[in-house]
Amino acid sequence: MNALLLIAHGSRRKQSNDEVIMLADKLKHNCSERYEIVHAGFLEIAEPLIPDGIKKCVDDGAESIIALPYFLNSGRHVIEDIPRIINSTLPLYPNVEIKIAPHIGASSLIMNLLVATANATE
Amino acid sequence: MNALLLIAHGSRRKQSNDEVIMLADKLKHNCSERYEIVHAGFLEIAEPLIPDGIKKCVDDGAESIIALPYFLNSGRHVIEDIPRIINSTLPLYPNVEIKIAPHIGASSLIMNLLVATANATE
Numbered sequence: 001m002n003a004l005l006l007i008a009h010g011s012r013r014k015q016s017n018d019e020v021i022m023l024a025d026k027l028k029h030n031c032s033e034r035y036e037i038v039h040a041g042f043l044e045i046a047e048p049l050i051p052d053g054i055k056k057c058v059d060d061g062a063e064s065i066i067a068l069p070y071f072l073n074s075g076r077h078v079i080e081d082i083p084r085i086i087n088s089t090l091p092l093y094p095n096v097e098i099k100i101a102p103h104i105g106a107s108s109l110i111m112n113l114l115v116a117t118a119n120a121t122e
Numbered sequence: 123m124n125a126l127l128l129i130a131h132g133s134r135r136k137q138s139n140d141e142v143i144m145l146a147d148k149l150k151h152n153c154s155e156r157y158e159i160v161h162a163g164f165l166e167i168a169e170p171l172i173p174d175g176i177k178k179c180v181d182d183g184a185e186s187i188i189a190l191p192y193f194l195n196s197g198r199h200v201i202e203d204i205p206r207i208i209n210s211t212l213p214l215y216p217n218v219e220i221k222i223a224p225h226i227g228a229s230s231l232i233m234n235l236l237v238a239t240a241n242a243t244e
Contacts, residue, residue: 004240008194016195019227023236031237066240072130072194073138101243105141109235114145115153116231118126118188121223 003037003062005053007082008070010042017046020070037062043077043085050085054098064097072105125159125184127175129204130192132164139168142192159184165199165207172207176220186219194227 004027008020020040028038037060041053048056050067057065067086071078086100104110126149130142142162150160159182163175170178172189179187189208193200208222226232 006236011195011197013197016197019195023232026233027236030233031240034237034241066243068236068240068243070194070236072192073133073135073141075133075135075138099243101240104235104239107235107239107242109238110145110226111148111152113226113229113231113235114128114149114190114192115156117226117229118153118190118223119156120229121188121190121221 001036001061001063002034003039003057003060003065004031004035005050005057005065005067006038006040006070007050007053007067008040008042008046009077010045012045017042020046023070035066041067043081050082051089054086054089054093058093058096062096064099066099066101068101069103071103074103074106078103123158123183123185124156125161125179125182125187126153126157127172127179127187127189128160128162128192129172129175129189130162130164130168131199132167134167139164142168145192157188163189165203172204173211176208176211176215180215180218184218186221188221188223190223191225193225196225196228200225 006024024038024040037057039053039056041050128146146160146162159179161175161178163172
């Protein structure tokens with residue numbers, strides 16, 4: 001089974017973390033054909049932390065996990081911290097393929113999103 | 123003329139701010155039919171700050187400005203700070219219509235972006 005782990009920074013503001021959890025839930029409903037398992041994981045401050053999010057995916061039966069950084073800018077978190085944390089979990093799950101997606105700010109689709117959001121402004 | 127002001131938080135890391143400026147440049151090339159003017163503006167730390175970004179748009183001839191928050195989560199910055207700063211500039215430009223778009227994390231298109239980014243992972 002394929003899993004998607006939505007990785008966000010984590011906020012002291014509970015509502016921001018809840019938004020990420022809700023987004024992961026929505027993702028689960030919207031891409032269940034390709035990703036049977038979807039969880040959220042936080043870099044810091046909020047729970048589940050990334051290693052716990054990976055464990056949840058594995059416990060649910062994931063053979064393949066794509067970790068998707070919900071970050072707009074490249075930076076230390078995206079370049080260093082997330083890969084370091086993910087890599088530290090690899091030895092725990094030798095039979096699970098774990099890959100890191102580009103952060104969403106790097107997507108060429110971000111342009112469409114920006115234009116569509118601007119155009120929809122009332 | 124219509125203007126788009128891409129609003130980001132601003133980072134101590136120059137490269138993150140440069141990414142926002144480059145994104146605004148790309149936007150200028152990709153939506154020039156609808157928005158003849160595109161600038162970036164930062165909430166704090168980096169320049170131009172939001173009021174200076176608005177002034178740039180007006181100086182370029184903007185009659186209408188859409189301020190587009192490049193933020194994933196709702197929160198104090200999106201809910202309070204950006205509207206407060208934008209509203210404080212309104213009396214300076216009584217003949218310019220200035221509207222605030224939803225932050226991009228609120229867009230229903232964010233789902234497509236997440237799925238496409240995950241699927242493109244090698």
